[in-house]
Amino acid sequence: MADRPEPDGIVLTEAQKRSRRRRSIAIALALGVLVVLFFAVTLVKGPAVLNRPL
Amino acid sequence: MSVVDHNAIELAPRISEADVADYFALLKPRVMSLVVFTALVGLVIAPGHVHPVLAITALLCIAVGAGASGALNMALEGDIDALMSRTANRPIPRGRITSPEAMAFGMTLAFFSVLTLGILVNWIAGSLLAFTIFFYVVVYTMWLKRRTAQNIVIGGAAGSLPPVVAWAAATGSLSVEPLLLFLIIFFWTPPLALFRSDDYARAGVPMLPVVAGPDATRLQILLYTIVLVAVAAAPWPLGYFDAIYGIASLILGAGMLALAINVYRRRARAESLRATRKLFAFSILYLFALFATLALEVAFRAIAPTIW
Numbered sequence: 001m002a003d004r005p006e007p008d009g010i011v012l013t014e015a016q017k018r019s020r021r022r023r024s025i026a027i028a029l030a031l032g033v034l035v036v037l038f039f040a041v042t043l044v045k046g047p048a049v050l051n052r053p054l
Numbered sequence: 055m056s057v058v059d060h061n062a063i064e065l066a067p068r069i070s071e072a073d074v075a076d077y078f079a080l081l082k083p084r085v086m087s088l089v090v091f092t093a094l095v096g097l098v099i100a101p102g103h104v105h106p107v108l109a110i111t112a113l114l115c116i117a118v119g120a121g122a123s124g125a126l127n128m129a130l131e132g133d134i135d136a137l138m139s140r141t142a143n144r145p146i147p148r149g150r151i152t153s154p155e156a157m158a159f160g161m162t163l164a165f166f167s168v169l170t171l172g173i174l175v176n177w178i179a180g181s182l183l184a185f186t187i188f189f190y191v192v193v194y195t196m197w198l199k200r201r202t203a204q205n206i207v208i209g210g211a212a213g214s215l216p217p218v219v220a221w222a223a224a225t226g227s228l229s230v231e232p233l234l235l236f237l238i239i240f241f242w243t244p245p246l247a248l249f250r251s252d253d254y255a256r257a258g259v260p261m262l263p264v265v266a267g268p269d270a271t272r273l274q275i276l277l278y279t280i281v282l283v284a285v286a287a288a289p290w291p292l293g294y295f296d297a298i299y300g301i302a303s304l305i306l307g308a309g310m311l312a313l314a315i316n317v318y319r320r321r322a323r324a325e326s327l328r329a330t331r332k333l334f335a336f337s338i339l340y341l342f343a344l345f346a347t348l349a350l351e352v353a354f355r356a357i358a359p360t361i362w
Contacts (some may be wrong), residue, residue, distance in 0.1 A: 016069050
């Protein structure tokens with residue numbers, strides 16, 4: 001059993017890896033902007049940003 | 055070799071090579087720039103003070119919401135887009151992004167833009183943004199576009215809402231002024247959009263020149279332009295906007311009217327094409343100049359008392 005080779009699975013090409021990495025960075029930046037936005041608005045409106053009449 | 059290996063190749067998942075730029079193209083950046091501009095004018099003319107951070111938040115959410123509408127529209131129209139030269143280069147017909155990927159992307163952006171606008175600014179603006187996206191995607195794209203030649207006229211309401219959303223973001227309520235901006239963009243859209251025909255005929259979309267013929271379209275373009283000029287000038291005598299805006303709207307309106315009459319009169323193919331292109335180019339300048347005048351006038355009125 002032990003000497004059976006591991007299955008390769010799906011191996012990404014270099015182009016696929018590069019584009020995936022760029023997309024991941026873009027998602028990370030978008031999340032970062034969202035975090036900064038919520039932080040900035042909380043500073044502007046005070047800590048009660050979620051606690052107010054709708 | 056074996057059937058199993060063959061199936062494994064057939065069932066291998068499609069792995070995306072889409073770049074960030076492809077996803078950015080899904081947002082229809084040129085439409086988005088107009089949306090941001092008209093929303094900015096809505097913010098500027100709204101009474102009272104808006105904190106700059108909240109103003110930027112509102113603009114960002116409106117821009118992302120508009121982008122989400124664009125992505126969802128492209129996700130639903132990949133089949134039509136592939137048949138038209140104007141849209142054949144979009145990411146879905148080019149095979150860079152699949153329709154389900156665009157759908158997921160659009161839904162995610164729509165969800166976060168509405169939620170963020172609602173939580174951080176106010177829920178009137180958030181609800182209006184949700185309605186705008188719903189109107190563009192469900193009412194225009196899914197329902198009207200393939201069924202009626204009035205698709206672009208009614209669907210134009212979605213593109214007219216951004217200044218209303220922005221006003222609601224700034225004031226937490228609605229009023230006549232943002233509705234006037236809504237009406238101006240609403241009547242500005244048909245003369246701009248009615249004359250795209252050749253491509254749409256091939257894609258089987260019922261646009262007015264395909265269904266009713268070019269002459270009926272020319273007449274409608276002229277009629278919509280007359281209504282547009284009247285609607286754009288009306289806020290001045292009604293007392294909502296001041297004289298600088300009123301005079302600018304009349305001068306710009308005269309230009310629009312002259313070009314629309316030109317479109318109506320010139321029916322030979324080459325001449326007609328040139329006349330339509332001129333009207334198209336001028337109408338973009340028209341809306342930009344009209345809204346910029348309005349914003350500058352309001353900004354000037356706000357600054358003037360501090361100078362004198």
